[in-house]
Amino acid sequence: MHGTSLLPELEHSALIPARDAIVAIAFIGDLSMGRATDQSPRTAWLAMALARTAGCSEDEIAAVEIAALLRWSGCTANAAGFERILGDDVAGREAMMALTLPPMSADAQSQMPEMAQIHCEVAGDIARMLDLGATIETALRHTFERYDGNGLPGGLRGDAVPLATYLVQLASDLEILSRAHGLPQALQLIAHRAGQVYPAQLAALLAQHAADWLAQLDAFSTQDSLLPPALNTVAQPVPLELVADIADLKLPWLAGYSRQVATLAQAVAQQLALEPAVARRLYRAGLIHNIGRAALPNALWNAAGPLAHAAWERVRLVPYWTRRAAQHTSALAAEAELASYAYERLDGSGYFRCVSGEAIPTERRILAAAVAWCALVSRRPWRAAHTPAEAAALLQAEAQAGRLDAHIVDTLIAHVTGQPSPQTRKASALLSERETDVLRRISLGESNKEVARALVISPSTVRTHMESIFRKLECSTRAAATLKAFTLGVL
Structure with a gap:
């Protein structure tokens, strides 16, 4: 090719x-x-x-x-x-x-x-x-x-x-x-x-x-x-982050979410002095843990309040679909199995297997804690993002209730509270700092008016920045700009 x-x-x-x-x-x-x-x-x-x-x-x-x-x-x-x-x-x-x-x-x-x-x-x-x-x-x-x-x-x-x-x-x-x-x-x-x-x-x-x-x-x-034999002629290795970004495009407020889970899971493994191979496997599993979400309609994910029983049963299949997604990709077999444990809990209240205790070894516990933390500190359509202090209290409550591993939760909280927010990342050379700020908010599904209000600029200024962003990234839609920005390291 x-x-x-x-x-x-x-x-x-x-x-x-x-x-x-x-x-x-x-x-x-x-x-x-x-x-x-x-x-x-x-x-x-x-x-x-x-x-x-x-x-x-x-x-x-x-x-x-x-x-x-x-x-x-x-x-x-x-x-x-x-x-x-x-x-x-x-x-x-x-x-x-x-x-x-x-x-x-x-x-x-x-x-x-x-x-x-x-x-x-x-x-x-x-x-x-x-x-x-x-x-x-x-x-x-x-x-x-x-x-x-x-x-x-x-x-x-x-x-x-x-x-x-x-x-x-x-x-x-x-x-x-x-x-x-x-x-x-x-x-x-x-x-x-x-x-x-x-x-x-x-x-x-x-x-x-x-x-x-x-x-x-x-x-x-x-x-x-x-699977067609032509696939075997495509030799160039590809960053798994691209697959994660494509999956996360399904919901605007998920932009960059799988990368955050992957990075945090890997960091916790390193803090616990686990083998480098385990940390790498956790990073890759974090990148693909969200694939199964594509099987469910956006309206379900955007709904506020408790889900109806039928909807909840569909949600419980998300990690199953994640596991199925990588069954035919030999390079991801181990990671897919690990990723499918992202929502299991130590007391058996998780899904889709409902396993408990020793059936959830350390690396699976790390991924579950990382997914829970990243969900708490991320904005959702029905709630604002929790502050780190709020998220820490909620995660510790889960550990005290026997659903998450207390030692892993403590290690995770100690790590994240000493790290700068990912949104403090410096602007790239490709976009100006203000353009990066605008694109970061646009990538999360905010409208021009919402971006203008948050950044204290006018909607027309947001439009001007978006025109510049499209020109620099050589695209014409917000989805394409989001995908390119993550791929090129702009976000």
């Missing part, structure tokens, strides 16, 4: 093979879209088969495979927008892709160009960060274009739309629609969309082989069998 990577040289980042990063990002995308967790690998396999049958070169086939895996890589970035439009961003987008969503209002339709722009810009930036080459990046930047010119974000038409975009669209439609409606009706829907969404000739080629290809897919015994 060729291209200009946006990833900086990070000496202390947690590097993993690009193959594993792509698989993890694909899993996050499938969770966020309410899809089956093998949807992206199956789509990649179908896109490969269609590309080969259409006479594409081996390089084109490889590009189509990876573009299919990353098709939903921008969907965490616009989840907040889809919550506003559809209410349930997960189920709503699942219905949209299955063509079962009721007609949207004119107001909702008017917001779709923005949703497409956010998704495609972030997906394209991810491809560039991963140094995947122009073909994949271009396809992802035009994910929702249509043959008839009525697509998004650019309204491209006919041959101006990348061939890879058409191939992935067709493979995705076959996979999703056949599961939702059965193969005969799926083929009818695809035929109806032929000449509008994608070229009729390609749609006819797909229909000719669809039954055989789906039968071959169903014969595979594991998801690993579906």
Whole structure:
């Protein structure tokens, strides 16, 4: 693969093979879209088969495979927008892709160009960060274009739309629609969309082989069998922080949260003089512990007050989905197992396993305490961030009740109370100090008015700073600016 990577040289980042990063990002995308967790690998396999049958070169086939895996890589970035439009961003987008969503209002339709722009810009930036080459990046930047010119974000038409975009669209439609409606009706829907969404000739080629290809897919015994061989050609190691940042984009107020958990868990392990390998494993587990949150709608996470029983049962599955997300990434197997214990408690009141006592060894106890602390000192839509003193008192109460390890809690509190706030970090050379302040607040979901009020400047000044930030970071959406800022070390 060729291209200009946006990833900086990070000496202390947690590097993993690009193959594993792509698989993890694909899993996050499938969770966020309410899809089956093998949807992206199956789509990649179908896109490969269609590309080969259409006479594409081996390089084109490889590009189509990876573009299919990353098709939903921008969907965490616009989840907040889809919550506003559809209410349930997960189920709503699942219905949209299955063509079962009721007609949207004119107001909702008017917001779709923005949703497409956010998704495609972030997906394209991810491809560039991963140094995947122009073909994949271009396809992802035009994910929702249509043959008839009525697509998004650019309204491209006919041959101006990348061939890879058409191939992935067709493979995705076959996979999703056949599961939702059965193969005969799926083929009818695809035929109806032929000449509008994608070229009729390609749609006819797909229909000719669809039954055989789906039968071959169903014969595979594991998801690993579906993963395209092109992944093995992507050799560049990738910072695991990128996967964490993509997962955290799901909720604006989570920006940087997984990095905070990872850094704190590693620091506590070092304070306890644990082996360096344990500290590194805790850092990596902290980065991925939040992946499973993508499976649940934003409205649930934004709700104030106690959750209803049914909603709480869904929350209890978050660490399960985190564990599943990394089961197919060999580089993260141990970390995924550790990360899935982030919400267990010593008295058995945690989730999803409800284990207790000796079943939760030291490193799992450290991660649980780090997650609890970072949640307490972070702002949530229904409450302000707790002060360090308040958070310390709450964490100590949990330890006294037998839910968290008292020695680990004391070590954590002693460490954090002697450290400067992460928000005192110096501005980077890329952005001015004021621009960094503005972007930090924007990244957490604050509106221009909220930022203006907090920084005692006018909303028009905030807009001016945002225009400068977009120009310097070479992006046009807040989600893309947030992702780039964390990746480049600005935040």
